[in-house]
Amino acid sequence: MNSPKIIALDEGWNNEIKAKAIDVLEEMLNNGFDRKSQRLFAPKEYVQTYTTCYNMCTQRSPYNWSEQLYQRHGETICQYLTQTVLPALRHQRADFLLVELTKRWANHKIMNRWMQKFFMYLDRYYVKHHSLPTLDVAGLKHFKTLVYNEVKKDAVAAMIALVDAERDGAIVDRGLVKNCVELLEAMGMGSLDAYVSDLEDQLLASTKEYYKKKSQEWVESDDTPTYLEKAETALDAEKARVQNYLNAATEPKLLRVCELEILELRETVLLEKDGSGCRALLANDKADDLSRMYRLFGRVPNGLPPMAALVRAHIEGMGNDIINRREQRLTDKDTNQDPGFVKELLSLHDKYLAVVQDQFAGNSLFQKALKEAFVAFVNRDVGKYTNAELMSSFCDRILKSGGEKLSDEDVETYLEKTVQLFSYLTDKDLFAEIYRNQLAKRLLNQRSASDDAERMFIGKLKLRCGSQFTGKMEGMLNDLAIGVDHQSDFDAQHKLGIDFSVQVLTTGYWPTFSAIDAHLPPEIVQCTRVFKEYYDAKNSKRRLSWMYSLGNAVVKATFQKTYDLQVSTLQAIVLLAFNDDMAYDQVRQRVNLPEEHVKRVLHSLSCGKYKVIAKTPASSTIKNTDTFKVNASFSCPMRKIRIPMASLDESHNPKRVEEDRTVAIEAAVVRIMKARKTLSHQQLLAEVLSQLAFFRPNPKVIKRRIEALIDREYLERDPEVQNSYRYLA
Template identity: 70%
Template sequence: MAAPSSIQSRVIYLEDGWGEIKGKAIDELEKLLNTGFEKKTTKLFGPRQYVDIYTTCYNMCTQRSPYNWSEHLYQRHGEVISAYLTGTVVPALRNKHGEFLLKELVRRWSNHKIMNDWMMKFFMYLDRYYVKHHNLPTLSEAGLKHFKTLVYDVVKGNAVRAMLDVINSEREGAVIDRPLLGACVDLFESMGMGTLEAYTADFEEAMLDNTREYYARKSQQWVEGDSTPDYLIKAEAALDCERARVGHYLNAATEPKLLRVCDREMLEKHQTELLEKEGSGCRVLLANDKSEDLSRMFRLFSRIPQGLQPMANIVREHITAAGNDVIVRREERIEGGEKDSNQDPTVVKELLALHDKYMAVVTEQFGGNSLLQKALKDAFVEFVNRDVGKFKNADLMSNFCDRILKTGGERLSEGEVEEYLGKVVQLFSYLTDKDLFAEMYRQQLAKRLLNQRSASDDAERLMIGKLKLKCGSQFTSKMEGMMNDLAIGVDHAAEFETHYKGRAPELGLKSDFNVQVLTTGYWPSYKPLDVALPADMQKCMQVFKDYYDQKHNKRRLAWMHSLGNVSVKATYPKGKTYDLQVTTLQACALMVFSTETEMLPLDAVTQRLNVPEEVCKRILHSLSCGKFKVLSREGEGATIKNTDKFGFNLKFTCPMRKIRIPMASLEESHNPKRVEEDRTIAIEAAIVRIMKARKALGHQQLVAEVLSQLSFFRPNPKVIKRRIEALIEREYLERDPDTPNTYRYLA
């Protein structure tokens, strides 16, 4: 508003000017407020009327002293507001209670804002100069302070109680006047003069205490009368209502405090009782696959501090019990007389199904929460490493992989094979003896590859890739080397075939043959047998040796006859012929009997084959005691004895023309001694690495760091101590002379 343009010609005395302002503006304003008016359409003062009042005030404030009435007008501004509040507003509120008090308070607060606004406009010139010059509260601030002191402080206690009663009635399902509560909250916010101090201290704290009492009472009723799922449904609905309540009429800053009170009263105080409630607790929900109830339980208990830990403990215990049941059932079958075998896919399939089930629960119902994932992992680590019988679970898993990867095993599609392999690798990740699994898997991979029993090279590489992703390239380097050997071997075989093709008669060869050259470092170690080969086989070996020596003059060939395969054509009386698919050792034994018409004792066969007696027994057992008895045997029982005799079975018949005769492996499924040697090397390497970096370290710290670095197995601390002693003897380390429990690295 600009200053009036006309020049004041006379002095305005205080009472004269005030009388004019009061009569034209203040009395009229109070009358309108008392009688009521339509706020949206009624204009209290027109422009001309307002300008006249403002001009009077302006002139009274710009007169020279002693006729400058700024101070008096500022004082009377406050007196007018105070008088109206004490004389009109407070009496109107004094005898009202409950919702009637709130409605009257809101009406009077709304009127006061109108009055305060017009009074500020009438005396605006005071704000511009007098208030600023004397550092006083602005007219608007002064008006609010008068309302706070004279009205708000008098009625706030009753108003808060009335508001809480209305809120509680809404909690019980009643329909309330939400805009009314919103207006009350606006009043409390305004009384903070730009802060939420009044709202927080006068209303929010009381409201939170009331909420605490309400839900303490309600939750006790629910927990005594409802099942855990029903209780959680009610708790979640209550939380949604409280959250909506903030949106409808409370300040947004109240939401986290309000929900924290609800969480504490409904969830935190009753958590143990709810989780362990008989007949409906967490264990029962898990056992009965109540996915929706489990999701709700996770959502609610994730709201409270450390709320998921007790739940995770129950989940871990439940999964552990389910996994132990699988292991116990295997133990009971063995004790009941079932053969203890590493070919037991039932256990692995049950463990995979268990993992699928609870991984889905953790992922879908528990949102993949890290604490619940750890509970799942801890449970599986516990029972996957619980071995029963003479075969470890690592052996069962490796043999399960062998079944699905070799021909004649499980009949699965490519997609099913890939799915199973992924699941087995996940189960494998819980093993502490990962190196033991690797040794067994490598042995079986070698058999599949060398015996041409692998169903798919792609599946083999897929499995190796999954293991590599889980454990690193060091874990799978030898397996990859084996696959590469065979890939390169195809080219070698083609080159050799080109070399001797067409020269077989010249070289005196009567048989077709090929040789697979393997790299010693990649493949399992096999015990060489100096078996007496038939002349034709020896000639084939010599031809290849001459070729290979000429091509690689610095490499040495070591022949592993126990790994070879031979196709032997057997002709029987009446012209019956069969193609016998046998090992090299079986073929040599058959050649021994091909020219003999009499039965030969065991020692004679052993001498002619030039193999150990135990090996000879296995060969003869496969040919005379298996499904296809191509040799006849004189002897009793299922076990070969030294007194048994053997001969060619001329009465042998079979509906199939091509027959594969299996033979028991001469090698163990894994070499325990080799595994222990590898572990010793790994432990010592870890100790040296750590000490080289740290220079000096205490015993306990060194053991702890070694355990943290060894990811493929978990050795006993006593074993680590023995390796430390061995390194001290070999002068890699020494004991600190001043602190015996501390080691120092010797460069």
């Protein structure tokens, strides 16, 4: 059996590998070939070269040429790069350098791949056994050392010049830049180190300088909306630039540099620019420009707070303008009815709530700005009546019959908007007290337009403030619902000969009304006696107290013809007391009403639109020396006449509001101290303020309530710690 022929190193290298493979490969790379197929060698040719290498690497020592072939593989590549590639690159500049570099890099990848195929057996055994760089990695390292390091400075400068040219509107070969980027990525040998250190860092620095100059030009020549349009276009272009030919990891860094130069460093100037800054855009309702401003400054760290501050200042200024206009309209006859003022506030809130939702995407910073602005001016009272009272009276106007002529949908819309405005009041308890008094008058005088609307509004308040806030209002409505059953039962058992109805109210739910011990006409005395007997039989443990100031009656009056006078119970008592001429004092003694009540009743009957009582001397005021008689000459085209009278009760009782606040403060203090046992004065103060949702008391008032609780031995001062309290169980 013949032994395999031993292949000498030079023989195998020169006659087979170099002559039939390497020289052919170099010639094709230099002279050109079909790059689409990139199939430079037929399988038979490739296998022949591979077999020669395999045989030379598997011969027994000393004829195993693995080490020598690995060395000659590297020398071949280095020689080609030094003698062919570098001379082709050294005299190229700018774009031409990049074109030649990408061409030579593409050739090198082909050469490296085929050299790896020819010497594949080295990779499988020799490289692994000796822990050497693989043939592919060795080829890349040679290119990096001999070619890339030589030309990278000029190449990167040319790439950045192309990027800047594209920024200025020139059309550049993006594919060329992309190929160069891929070269830089490959030079990292599996990492982006070369790309970052050689290109990205310089690109970011040049970008910074480019936009520093551009932004200065824009800010000097353009208004804020135009500047922001250019800024948005530039940022979109930079993002597209990364997608077109840069590494994706560059995007956040590149955009951050642009945002810093274009937006962050220019923000104050842009926001406050005269005639086109944030407040000007708000004043001129520039929705698209505001949206763009929000989007752009939202990209900048802490970019939105300065914008939100300007939004708040603008809204607060608009609100204060409305308050100032009301102040200028005030006269000595100021009333608690100013629906135009409340509608202006509602319209302002609608407008800027929509701006916050639509232009500022409901961002919490702008919601807070809106809230703080409205809290600032909604709680700024001018004139005799507080804004809380004006808002409550606005609701009263909507909810009572004969008020605003609105559809059910409009009523619900207005009530919802008013609740939103109400949420900004610091003295919510004051609103509740006023609203409860007005609700009582609507319900008791049958002036409520819709029970459903009443319940809906109370439900909206309950949703905002909880059941504790609306409990008494709900109780008032329930009293009326129960009263219908009472009345039906009473009517079924008693036939009085006149239409007599009673509404039983639960004391704790309704506002406090002053009881009047009037001298009643016999007809009313008989009716009240019968109802009292009926009610006592039904509820032996309850006591009835009659509130004549809240009732109403229909009195049949005959002058030249017969009229039905719709009056209050007190007006009816006074009318039924007349049978001849009477002086003021006689009227007062006969009806036994307080002087203030008598004067208001007589004024309504003798000085109003319908003068059913004649006064001597004729004047618009009631004096103790006046005399009165039935006006025999009274006539009116209507048969049913409603005679209004000025209210005898205040819209709310300030003293009661203060009493309720006192109780709420003390309850909060005790609740907190019971849970915490010991607390410093400042901590207790802060916690009490945080718990009181319906009003904001003065810290001095809280301090007085703490002193009162110490006197009543709920708390004590800590003897060991200054300005600290302890709970006494």
